[in-house]
Amino acid sequence: MHPLSPLRPGSSASLSSLRSVLKHASRQYAPLRASPITGFQQPSISSPAARLYCSSNKPPNSSAASFQSNDCSLPSTQRTHTMDHQEVIKYLQQSHDRIFENNKKWAEQKQKSDPEYFARLASGQTPEYLWIGCSDSRIPAEQITGLEPGETFVHRNIANLVVNTDLNVMSVINYAVRHLSVKHIVVCGHYGCGGVKAAMTPKDLGLLNPWLRNIRDVYRLHEDELDAITDENKRYDRLVELNVLEQCRNIIKTAAVQQSFAKNEFPVVHGWVFNFHDGLLKDLEIDFEEMLHKIQKIYNLTE
Numbered sequence: 001m002h003p004l005s006p007l008r009p010g011s012s013a014s015l016s017s018l019r020s021v022l023k024h025a026s027r028q029y030a031p032l033r034a035s036p037i038t039g040f041q042q043p044s045i046s047s048p049a050a051r052l053y054c055s056s057n058k059p060p061n062s063s064a065a066s067f068q069s070n071d072c073s074l075p076s077t078q079r080t081h082t083m084d085h086q087e088v089i090k091y092l093q094q095s096h097d098r099i100f101e102n103n104k105k106w107a108e109q110k111q112k113s114d115p116e117y118f119a120r121l122a123s124g125q126t127p128e129y130l131w132i133g134c135s136d137s138r139i140p141a142e143q144i145t146g147l148e149p150g151e152t153f154v155h156r157n158i159a160n161l162v163v164n165t166d167l168n169v170m171s172v173i174n175y176a177v178r179h180l181s182v183k184h185i186v187v188c189g190h191y192g193c194g195g196v197k198a199a200m201t202p203k204d205l206g207l208l209n210p211w212l213r214n215i216r217d218v219y220r221l222h223e224d225e226l227d228a229i230t231d232e233n234k235r236y237d238r239l240v241e242l243n244v245l246e247q248c249r250n251i252i253k254t255a256a257v258q259q260s261f262a263k264n265e266f267p268v269v270h271g272w273v274f275n276f277h278d279g280l281l282k283d284l285e286i287d288f289e290e291m292l293h294k295i296q297k298i299y300n301l302t303e
């Protein structure tokens with residue numbers, strides 16, 4: 001069997017891994033399978049709203065939406081709670097209102113600590129960085145880098161891909177380079193990326209197939225290196241890194257980046273990987289100029 005995937009059908013280990021991956025993938029990428037109402041199995045248990053309902057102990061109602069919690073800190077009788085219509089309405093209202101309450105507090109705090117803050121924001125943006133990251137909710141660009149609003153231009157998608165035919169990311173890069181004159185472009189992947197894991201799974205994932213194909217292509221490009229890694233988790237981590245490197249290459253292939261660098265000596269492209277276990281960014285330390293030089297043998301767009 002071709003070793004594209006580390007999950008080889010036939011072994012019990014591979015089957016349990018496959019189940020786990022599919023469970024994860026369907027949770028992350030198939031929200032439409034559940035309605036927004038019945039999809040209450042989906043919210044993170046760590047969210048305050050989820051906890052609110054998780055810990056409520058109302059009697060089940062036959063006409064209600066169901067909410068299940070895996071929060072082991074709760075007694076088993078409270079882990080499953082069925083919400084009636086009114087509770088669902090209340091839940092949605094609260095999770096909606098929470099954002100506006102937070103926003104109001106944030107705006108008041110900013111205004112208080114710096115009366116000119118919003119006047120400066122309104123006057124325009126001159127971000128130093130373009131951040132291309134994964135849509136994963138656990139990696140907020142500004143929070144993990146300590147950057148303030150106005151300092152980074154952000155684009156996020158599943159598995160931080162830079163696809164040549166994706167008008168969205170190509171427009172972002174073009175605008176950031178040609179109009180905002182960003183000095184650095186960062187592709188930030190992360191270990192434990194569900195998109196990368198899904199791409200390692202030999203399975204038809206429907207609408208996601210063409211998107212994940214880009215990651216499968218990264219695997220194919222680095223097949224020898226990846227197949228030589230026997231530890232499945234290490235191979236997964238390495239594919240995350242290689243995916244970041246290939247997306248850096250894709251950025252360097254653009255006319256905007258090549259022409260700006262030839263003229264201004266910026267932007268410089270960086271590949272980073274975020275680690276959930278310690279919260280730290282790893283710099284893959286790509287040699288930008290060497291990568292640019294190699295790419296321009298075939299993809300030179302500066303002439």
Ligand SMILES: [Zn+2]
Nearest residue numbers: 134136193194
């Ligand atoms: Zn991800």
